[in-house]
Amino acid sequence: MKRIKCTVAYDGTLFNGYQRQPGQRTVQGEIEAALEKICKVPITIHSSGRTDTGVHAYGQVFHFDSEVNMDGTRYVRALNSMLPEDIYVLDSHEVHPEFHSRYHGKIKEYRYKLSLNTYNPMKRHYVYYHRRPLDVAKMREAMTYLLGTHDFTSFCGNLDEINKERTIYRAELLDEEGELTFIFVGNGFLRYMIRIMVGTLIQVGEGRKQPEDIKKILEMRDRRLAGHTAKPQGLYLQRVDYPEELLKPLTDIEE
Amino acid sequence: MKRIKCTVAYDGTLFNGYQRQPGQRTVQGEIEAALEKICKVPITIHSSGRTDTGVHAYGQVFHFDSEVNMDGTRYVRALNSMLPEDIYVLDSHEVHPEFHSRYHGKIKEYRYKLSLNTYNPMKRHYVYYHRRPLDVAKMREAMTYLLGTHDFTSFCGNLDEINKERTIYRAELLDEEGELTFIFVGNGFLRYMIRIMVGTLIQVGEGRKQPEDIKKILEMRDRRLAGHTAKPQGLYLQRVDYPEELLKPLTDIEE
Numbered sequence: 001m002k003r004i005k006c007t008v009a010y011d012g013t014l015f016n017g018y019q020r021q022p023g024q025r026t027v028q029g030e031i032e033a034a035l036e037k038i039c040k041v042p043i044t045i046h047s048s049g050r051t052d053t054g055v056h057a058y059g060q061v062f063h064f065d066s067e068v069n070m071d072g073t074r075y076v077r078a079l080n081s082m083l084p085e086d087i088y089v090l091d092s093h094e095v096h097p098e099f100h101s102r103y104h105g106k107i108k109e110y111r112y113k114l115s116l117n118t119y120n121p122m123k124r125h126y127v128y129y130h131r132r133p134l135d136v137a138k139m140r141e142a143m144t145y146l147l148g149t150h151d152f153t154s155f156c157g158n159l160d161e162i163n164k165e166r167t168i169y170r171a172e173l174l175d176e177e178g179e180l181t182f183i184f185v186g187n188g189f190l191r192y193m194i195r196i197m198v199g200t201l202i203q204v205g206e207g208r209k210q211p212e213d214i215k216k217i218l219e220m221r222d223r224r225l226a227g228h229t230a231k232p233q234g235l236y237l238q239r240v241d242y243p244e245e246l247l248k249p250l251t252d253i254e255e
Numbered sequence: 256m257k258r259i260k261c262t263v264a265y266d267g268t269l270f271n272g273y274q275r276q277p278g279q280r281t282v283q284g285e286i287e288a289a290l291e292k293i294c295k296v297p298i299t300i301h302s303s304g305r306t307d308t309g310v311h312a313y314g315q316v317f318h319f320d321s322e323v324n325m326d327g328t329r330y331v332r333a334l335n336s337m338l339p340e341d342i343y344v345l346d347s348h349e350v351h352p353e354f355h356s357r358y359h360g361k362i363k364e365y366r367y368k369l370s371l372n373t374y375n376p377m378k379r380h381y382v383y384y385h386r387r388p389l390d391v392a393k394m395r396e397a398m399t400y401l402l403g404t405h406d407f408t409s410f411c412g413n414l415d416e417i418n419k420e421r422t423i424y425r426a427e428l429l430d431e432e433g434e435l436t437f438i439f440v441g442n443g444f445l446r447y448m449i450r451i452m453v454g455t456l457i458q459v460g461e462g463r464k465q466p467e468d469i470k471k472i473l474e475m476r477d478r479r480l481a482g483h484t485a486k487p488q489g490l491y492l493q494r495v496d497y498p499e500e501l502l503k504p505l506t507d508i509e510e
Contacts, residue, residue, distance in 0.1 A: 011376040056377060086376045121266040121341045122311060126377055 002249070004072045005063045005095040006079070011056055011086040012232070013125040018050040018060075027051075027087060031062065034082035038075070039068050048105045048240040052192075054232030056126070059090075059109075059239035063101045072249075094249040099242070107169070107241040109185045110194045113234045114202075116178040127179070128234035134205030136175050142204040143171040143182075145214035146197060153221035155200070157192030157229060164190060164221075173201075183238075192229050200227035257504070259327045260318045260350040261334070266311055266341040267487070268380040273305040273315075282306075282342060286317065289337035293330070294323050303360045303495040307447075309487030311381070314345075314364075314494035318356045327504075349504040354497070362424070362496040364440045365449045368489045369457075371433040382434070383489035389460030391430050397459040398426040398437075400469035401452060408476035410455070412447030412484060419445060419476075428456075438493075447484050455482035 008031070016024040020032065028045060035043040047062040070078075072094030079089045113127045116134060120127075149167040156164055170185035182198055200217065203209040209227070217225045263286070271279040275287065283300060290298040302317040325333075327349030334344045368382045371389060375382075404422040411419055425440035437453055455472065458464040464482070472480045 009376055011379070085379050088374050088376045090373065118345065119343050121264055121343045122381055124266070124340050 001097070002066050002068075002072060002094045003063055003097050003099055004066055004075055004092055005061060005099060005101065005247070006075060006089050007091040008060050008062065009056075009058050009088045009090055010060065011125070012051060012054050013056075014086055015053065017053045017055075018047065027057075027060075028062075030084060030087055031079070034079050035064060035066075037082055038078045039066050041067070046101050048101045048108065048237075051235075051237055052232055054125075055235045055237070056233075057237040060237050061101045061105065061240045061242075063095065063099060096246045096248060097250060099246040101240070104242050104246055105240045106187065106243060107185060107239075108188060109170075109183065109238040109240075110189060111184075111236045111238050112182040112194060112198045112230065113236070114180045114182070114198070114230075116180065125233050128231050130202065132206060134180075134202065135207065136173060136180070136205065138207075138211050139201045139205045140173050142201055142209075142211035142214045143173060145211070145218065146171050146184075150218050151221055152190055152193055152218070154217045154223055154226045155193045155196040156190040156223065157196060158190060161190055166190065166193070194235060195230040195232065196223075196226050196228075198230040198234070202230065203227045256352070257321050257323075257327060257349045258318055258352050258354055259321055259330055259347055260316060260354060260356065260502070261330060261344050262346040263315045263317065264311075264313050264343045264345055265315065266380070267306060267309050268311075269341055270308065272308045272310075273302065282312075282315075283317075285339060285342055286334070289334050290319060290321075292337055293333050294321050296322070301356050303356045303363065303492075304443075306490075306492055307487055309380075310490045310492070311488075312492040315492050316356045316360065316495045316497075318350065318354060348502075351501045351503060352505060354501040356495070359497050359501055360495045361442065361498060362440060363443060364425075364438065364493040364495075365444060366439075366491045366493050367437040367449060367453045367485065368491070369435045369437070369453070369485075371435065380488050383486050385457065387461060389435070389457065390462065391428060391435070391460065393462075393466050394456045394460045395428050396466035397456055397464075397469045398428060400466070400473065401426050401439075405473045406476055407445055407448055407473070409472045409478055409481045410448045410451040411445040411478065412451060413445060416445055421445065421448070449490060450485040450487065451478075451481050451483075453485040453489070457485065458482045 010027050015027050018027045020026050020028040043064050045062040045064045075092035076089050115127045115129050119129050146168050151164050152166050153164045166186055166188050168186040172183040174181040265282050270282050273282045275281050275283040298319050300317040300319045330347035331344050370382045370384050374384050401423050406419050407421050408419045421443050423441040427438040429436040
């Protein structure tokens with residue numbers, strides 16, 4: 001038995017989210033259907049986490065176990081020959097049998113793309129178009145309050161989540177001539193957390209909230225104090241990092 | 256009666272081409288339906304030329320006549336509030352009553368995007384992915400033979416076209432780290448002409464044809480000698496230029 005780790009990019013536009021659901025087109029459903037053809041038995045994949053409908057990925061990670069006697073790197077080509085054109089496997093290789101995409105993801109990076117420029121119909125599924133000007137300096141100031149370890153209850157869309165403490169290591173806002181990219185790197189993110197942070201930062205950029213309000217919103221642990229949930233089409237799961245020692249199969253590890 | 260000129264961008268992916276056809280979703284059909292709501296009478300629009308299924312536009316031009324007593328510039332907002340999200344009107348204004356989008360377009364620019372990089376599912380409808388390396392210097396050399404006035408029979412997909420002479424003023428190939436953009440500026444282009452030129456240039460880039468073969472292919476006036484028709488998703492109608500004197504309404508012209 002081999003445990004295989006894959007990195008995958010997908011366009012979330014035409015999927016009903018990531019997670020398998022009967023009768024729905026989902027990323028997980030498409031990948032499992034392709035793997036079943038390759039491995040000749042039903043295969044369940046485990047991802048680093050779900051993405052919602054319309055959310056994209058450049059670096060989603062999943063793993064699965066296979067009895068097929070094939071080098072782990074060969075799944076890239078095998079899967080891409082079977083998968084629809086909106087999913088593309090970038091990398092595959094055998095990992096440690098205890099590697100787990102979800103439990104061992106130690107760092108995740110998400111990006112959110114927002115444009116202040118003229119609407120471009122070619123980018124409508126890949127960028128959120130905001131019609132009013134935004135004060136980028138104020139938004140950057142607001143983002144400094146999100147850095148570090150906080151209880152993110154105010155920025156969480158899922159009431160059932162028990163532990164709402166997360167750590168954000170990096171929060172950056174790039175501005176390339178009105179094409180903004182929010183970069184968030186952390187040890188994990190709650191459901192809708194990035195989109196609620198972006199929705200709140202937009203309010204700061206519009207002058208409807210002050211940068212220092214972020215501090216209070218975090219302290220109050222009340223979802224109603226944060227902004228709306230920004231639209232999904234600007235959001236990208238960029239990368240998931242794992243501990244080095246789990247990324248090699250058992251046989252490669254020196255005694 | 257006012258003659259109105261509009262510049263429009265559209266994503267060609269979900270249209271059955273530009274030209275109105277009964278029962279099909281077309282760019283012309285959508286724009287005419289929106290104009291009928293605004294003007295309360297059926298309106299026929301005239302474009303600078305058709306684009307084929309899957310082909311995009313950043314600067315398609317069309318005109319129409321309207322009896323509505325409304326400033327020509329106001330059609331931008333009126334149309335965009337009615338049009339689907341894959342069409343966006345960039346500009347509208349009243350022009351000379353003899354202005355004609357098709358007959359007076361003196362210069363057209365098309366671009367074709369081709370990528371030599373890793374497949375990106377987010378760009379699959381907007382760039383053509385070529386899997387083998389291409390010799391960009393050889394392709395650029397080949398493009399010099401296309402410049403000037405030629406009979407483009409070998410690069411024409413429409414047998415019914417009578418006059419196949421066209422002039423290309425500019426033929427350029429940008430290479431931004433493997434993201435190639437072909438730029439063609441000319442006094443007009445035959446059906447599939449850009450895509451056949453690109454298909455032929457790809458063969459040059461692969462070493463299957465030599466740059467100087469382009470000269471012979473033009474001289475022989477035989478479609479079978481040129482390459483295949485490159486896929487539509489990389490093609491963009493970028494802009495159409497008109498004579499200055501036709502771009503102003505009659506009332507603005509000094510006596």
